[in-house]
Amino acid sequence: MKTRYNTYDIICTIAELQKFIGMRVNNIYDIDNKTYLIRLQRTEEKQVLLLESGIRIHSTSFEWPKNVAPSGFSMKMRKHLKNKRLESLTQLGVDRIVDLTFGSGEAAYHVIIELFDRGNMLLTDYEYVILYVLRPHTEGDKIKFAVKEKYPLDRARGEGVISKEKMIELLESGKPGDQLKKILVPNLEYGPPLIEHVLRIHGFSGSTKIGKDFDIANNIDALMSAINEAEHLFQKSLSGHNEGYIIQKREERVATEANSSSEFLSNQEFHPILFEQHKSLPHKDFTSFNEAVDEFFSSLESQKLELRAMQQEKDAMKKLANVRKDHDQRLQALEKTQNVDKQKAELITRNQELVDNAVLVVQTLLANQVSWEDIDDMVKTAATKGEPVAKLIKQLKLEMNHISLHLVDPFEESNEDEKLPSMVVEIDLALSAFANARKYYDQKRSAAKKQQKTIESQSKALKSAERKTKQTLKEVQTITNINKARKVYWFEKFFWFVSSENYLVIAGRDQQQNELIVKRYMKPTDVYVHADIHGASSVIIKNPSGLPVPPKTLNEAGTMAICYSVAWDAKVVTNAYWVWGEQVSKTAPTGEYLSTGSFMIRGKKNFLPPTHLILGLSFLFRLEDGCVEKHKGERKVMTVNEDDALSSVASEEDANEVEVEVEVDDSDGDEDDKETDTNEDNKDRLGTENKLEDISEHSSDDENSQFPDTHIKIQHFAGTKMNLMTEHTQLIQKSNQDDNVIFLGDNIPVILKNNKKQTNNKNDQKNKNRINAPEAERVIENSKQVSKRGQKSKLKKIKEKYKDQDDEERKMRMEILQSSGTSKDTKKSKKHKDDADKRKPAPRPARAPAPREAGAGGEDGDDEPTVQADVDVIDALTGVPAAEDELLFAVPVVAPYNALSSYKFKVKLTPGTARRGKAAKTVVAIFLKDRSITPREKDLLKAVKDEQLARNIPGKVKLSAPKLQVNRK
Numbered sequence: 001m002k003t004r005y006n007t008y009d010i011i012c013t014i015a016e017l018q019k020f021i022g023m024r025v026n027n028i029y030d031i032d033n034k035t036y037l038i039r040l041q042r043t044e045e046k047q048v049l050l051l052e053s054g055i056r057i058h059s060t061s062f063e064w065p066k067n068v069a070p071s072g073f074s075m076k077m078r079k080h081l082k083n084k085r086l087e088s089l090t091q092l093g094v095d096r097i098v099d100l101t102f103g104s105g106e107a108a109y110h111v112i113i114e115l116f117d118r119g120n121m122l123l124t125d126y127e128y129v130i131l132y133v134l135r136p137h138t139e140g141d142k143i144k145f146a147v148k149e150k151y152p153l154d155r156a157r158g159e160g161v162i163s164k165e166k167m168i169e170l171l172e173s174g175k176p177g178d179q180l181k182k183i184l185v186p187n188l189e190y191g192p193p194l195i196e197h198v199l200r201i202h203g204f205s206g207s208t209k210i211g212k213d214f215d216i217a218n219n220i221d222a223l224m225s226a227i228n229e230a231e232h233l234f235q236k237s238l239s240g241h242n243e244g245y246i247i248q249k250r251e252e253r254v255a256t257e258a259n260s261s262s263e264f265l266s267n268q269e270f271h272p273i274l275f276e277q278h279k280s281l282p283h284k285d286f287t288s289f290n291e292a293v294d295e296f297f298s299s300l301e302s303q304k305l306e307l308r309a310m311q312q313e314k315d316a317m318k319k320l321a322n323v324r325k326d327h328d329q330r331l332q333a334l335e336k337t338q339n340v341d342k343q344k345a346e347l348i349t350r351n352q353e354l355v356d357n358a359v360l361v362v363q364t365l366l367a368n369q370v371s372w373e374d375i376d377d378m379v380k381t382a383a384t385k386g387e388p389v390a391k392l393i394k395q396l397k398l399e400m401n402h403i404s405l406h407l408v409d410p411f412e413e414s415n416e417d418e419k420l421p422s423m424v425v426e427i428d429l430a431l432s433a434f435a436n437a438r439k440y441y442d443q444k445r446s447a448a449k450k451q452q453k454t455i456e457s458q459s460k461a462l463k464s465a466e467r468k469t470k471q472t473l474k475e476v477q478t479i480t481n482i483n484k485a486r487k488v489y490w491f492e493k494f495f496w497f498v499s500s501e502n503y504l505v506i507a508g509r510d511q512q513q514n515e516l517i518v519k520r521y522m523k524p525t526d527v528y529v530h531a532d533i534h535g536a537s538s539v540i541i542k543n544p545s546g547l548p549v550p551p552k553t554l555n556e557a558g559t560m561a562i563c564y565s566v567a568w569d570a571k572v573v574t575n576a577y578w579v580w581g582e583q584v585s586k587t588a589p590t591g592e593y594l595s596t597g598s599f600m601i602r603g604k605k606n607f608l609p610p611t612h613l614i615l616g617l618s619f620l621f622r623l624e625d626g627c628v629e630k631h632k633g634e635r636k637v638m639t640v641n642e643d644d645a646l647s648s649v650a651s652e653e654d655a656n657e658v659e660v661e662v663e664v665d666d667s668d669g670d671e672d673d674k675e676t677d678t679n680e681d682n683k684d685r686l687g688t689e690n691k692l693e694d695i696s697e698h699s700s701d702d703e704n705s706q707f708p709d710t711h712i713k714i715q716h717f718a719g720t721k722m723n724l725m726t727e728h729t730q731l732i733q734k735s736n737q738d739d740n741v742i743f744l745g746d747n748i749p750v751i752l753k754n755n756k757k758q759t760n761n762k763n764d765q766k767n768k769n770r771i772n773a774p775e776a777e778r779v780i781e782n783s784k785q786v787s788k789r790g791q792k793s794k795l796k797k798i799k800e801k802y803k804d805q806d807d808e809e810r811k812m813r814m815e816i817l818q819s820s821g822t823s824k825d826t827k828k829s830k831k832h833k834d835d836a837d838k839r840k841p842a843p844r845p846a847r848a849p850a851p852r853e854a855g856a857g858g859e860d861g862d863d864e865p866t867v868q869a870d871v872d873v874i875d876a877l878t879g880v881p882a883a884e885d886e887l888l889f890a891v892p893v894v895a896p897y898n899a900l901s902s903y904k905f906k907v908k909l910t911p912g913t914a915r916r917g918k919a920a921k922t923v924v925a926i927f928l929k930d931r932s933i934t935p936r937e938k939d940l941l942k943a944v945k946d947e948q949l950a951r952n953i954p955g956k957v958k959l960s961a962p963k964l965q966v967n968r969k
């Protein structure tokens with residue numbers, strides 16, 4: 001199969017692409033690390049140019065899947081080429097190198113693509129100094145392909161038609177018997193297909209050999225005419241009008257119910273003209289060469305699926321043929337055994353006297369205790385003397401009490417019709433001649449019975465094999481169709497799930513993806529969820545409506561953030577927090593930096609209750625568009641009554657008030673200095689940043705002051721929905737302004753009360769002054785846990801110095817220092833205050849950091865705008881398919897187990913010892929044995945690839961499901 005351009009293809013492509021000259025670059029995208037799209041436009045005209053390093057360059061009309069995050073090369077080309085005009089598109093010499101020039105004069109830039117060997121792409125300035133290279137390398141000692149090196153334009157081979165004398169010299173240097181093409185292809189730039197084409201036109205076959213079919217002296221003129229014809233085709237292709245052809249190959253395939261066609265046409269080659277050697281082959285015609293190439297490469301993936309399915313069909317049919325062949329061979333062997341045993345028995349019967357004499361002689365020698373070696377010698381001696389009995393004995397097998405006799409039919413002359421062939425027959429010394437004959441007759445009858453049983457069972461075995469083969473063929477065709485229909489959604493490259501209330505939740509797999517989903521996919525109305533623990537993912541709840549996100553979804557997203565961290569392997573239960581997207585920023589405080597995947601939180605964090613490390617593995621099924629409406633609303637915000645009805649623990653006791661208190665007692669920061677390095681690291685992982693904020697907001701002036709106890713009061717109410725809403729409103733109104741009200745998963749308000757409220761006005765004023773203290777004091781206080789040895793006394797003095805400072809005094813001091821202090825009149829002071837109040841130590845690169853906002857390109861000045869991600873596609877996915885639904889494909893999903901409560905297939909995952917791949921296969925096996933599964937669902941689950949199943953499982957797991965051990969057995 002042809003997979004890359006030759007020189008003739010490049011000439012035809014460049015001639016057709018000349019119509020793009022004058023168009024401006026709108027944008028540049030990358031499909032993969034070697035393939036790039038350049039979107040061009042001018043008045044009411046848009047075109048897309050596709051470049052693949054080492055393979056091809058052509059225009060395309062297909063929609064190619066673009067990478068979500070642009071690569072470094074894409075960003076570099078965007079920076080230099082955006083809005084520039086395509087000035088020229090040329091080939092360097094006659095080599096497979098294309099030079100695209102954007103802009104003019106000293107503002108010009110060149111994109112050079114090499115379409116040979118491993119390929120390469122380079123971006124250079126107007127002097128061909130390399131600005132970016134896709135594959136840096138060195139050729140020889142002098143030529144370097146690296147940034148700031150100059151691209152060697154002279155490395156491209158020049159033009160020129162080969163002379164007759166040079167051609168004779170090349171032919172004479174070849175060995176007699178070498179093919180003519182073998183000498184012409186490396187020395188001419190026309191490419192193998194074109195060379196073979198012109199040779200056939202001028203009377204030479206593709207296998208013409210020098211010295212046999214080709215004589216240099218007599219055929220050189222015809223050869224030169226063929227070369228001139230190739231040069232003429234080259235010049236003709238420069239006109240810009242070239243047709244396109246895809247050469248195909250007929251592949252025989254097995255006819256099934258799903259596919260009645262007996263052949264499949266696979267694309268093999270693409271060419272600008274229909275060559276002489278391809279005229280007898282099936283082919284597709286196109287109006288231009290670019291269209292042919294575009295069609296060839298765009299259908300390559302689906303063709304691979306078809307060819308793979310055909311191979312599986314052939315393997316299934318081969319197995320069936322082997323079963324039939326095995327049965328036929330077994331019957332033939334049994335038939336042959338019967339004939340041989342019958343002939344041996346008849347030979348013994350016809351040579352009865354000789355057989356008995358031979359047995360008697362050997363038995364007599366054995367009875368006289370003659371050794372086996374002596375008996376062998378005596379038999380050989382007697383045979384040389386011509387004794388008839390000794391001549392019959394061919395071999396002694398005394399260890400088995402057998403001898404081998406060569407028997408001949410004594411009646412062959414009188415009975416020509418029933419003549420028996422002579423053969424060596426094994427005789428048992430313990431039996432007479434008749435007994436040996438009867439033994440062979442018994443063996444013959446036994447073989448006849450086996451043959452009859454084989455014939456009787458053959459039909460059943462073949463029917464079973466045919467049934468299995470048909471089932472295999474059906475499954476292959478079904479899975480192929482499913483894979484063709486399978487659409488990879490944009491969010492599948494991340495960790496993801498759909499919450500119980502139909503919110504799409506995504507999370508980054510690594511630091512780069514954390515950076516990506518915040519910068520490109522998070523909007524200010526979305527919710528950012530994170531946990532202060534090493535390795536925790538940045539989780540985004542897509543909220544297109546902008547309304548408050550229900551608490552159940554927040555808790556599920558918090559579970560996801562914790563499970564995709566070191567908490568999974570360490571089996572540590574902690575809590576997460578959420579903020580709005582507009583609170584997340586990439587701007588670091590002055591003098592600090594944020595590594596990749598690290599963000600700053602501005603404002604208040606909303607902490608979620610601690611959650612258990614429980615996930616679930618399930619499948620979502622893609623519905624046909626006509627079935628989507630029936631499943632509308634199956635994932636919605638539950639009211640209190642609905643939630644109680646679905647709960648497995650609902651009982652009469654729910655009407656009673658239940659109070660749960662969780663006390664959080666944080667130790668003083670001074671004791672942290674006494675911890676070992678290990679304890680400090682563990683403490684960092686489990687939420688050092690949370691404690692720093694608590695210190696800045698709640699600490700008293702006393703150095704030994706304790707944090708106030710925090711009580712979470714959870715109240716469940718019974719009654720009608722209207723009564724509940726009234727009680728909720730009253731409860732919130734009665735709560736103090738100092739109390740924080742949050743909502744848990746059942747929409748019940750929870751009041752976070754400070755049991756140690758300070759009612760003293762003096763203390764309140766001191767706390768207020770504490771919050772408004774100078775930035776230096778608060779920064780030092782926030783960094784108290786990480787202070788160096790010997791600085792404690794100095795920090796204490798600074799703290800004592802500023803403890804009584806009020807707002808007015810602070811403002812005066814700041815004005816003297818030419819600072820705006822806490823003034824709200826300027827943005828700079830407001831930002832300064834936010835940084836001071838919510839400052840956290842810059843995350844170390846080895847740690848999973850705290851978060852930032854969806855860079856809609858605001859304060860951070862990100863180059864990449866926020867992507868308008870399509871979240872409506874989740875409405876076509878259901879976890880509870882009905883029997884009458886038309887399902888297209890299945891998508892595996894790993895989500896908090898609570899979010900999968902209504903799904904048809906689900907298995908609980910907790911931290912354990914089982915490997916991800918093995919666990920995923922076990923889960924699918926469990927689902928396939930489910931009694932309620934339909935044939936279509938079974939086909940869809942079988943079509944899911946193993947790597948898709950296990951890629952979202954956080955680590956080693958333990959499975960929990962009904963009858964798990966039975967299914968494993």
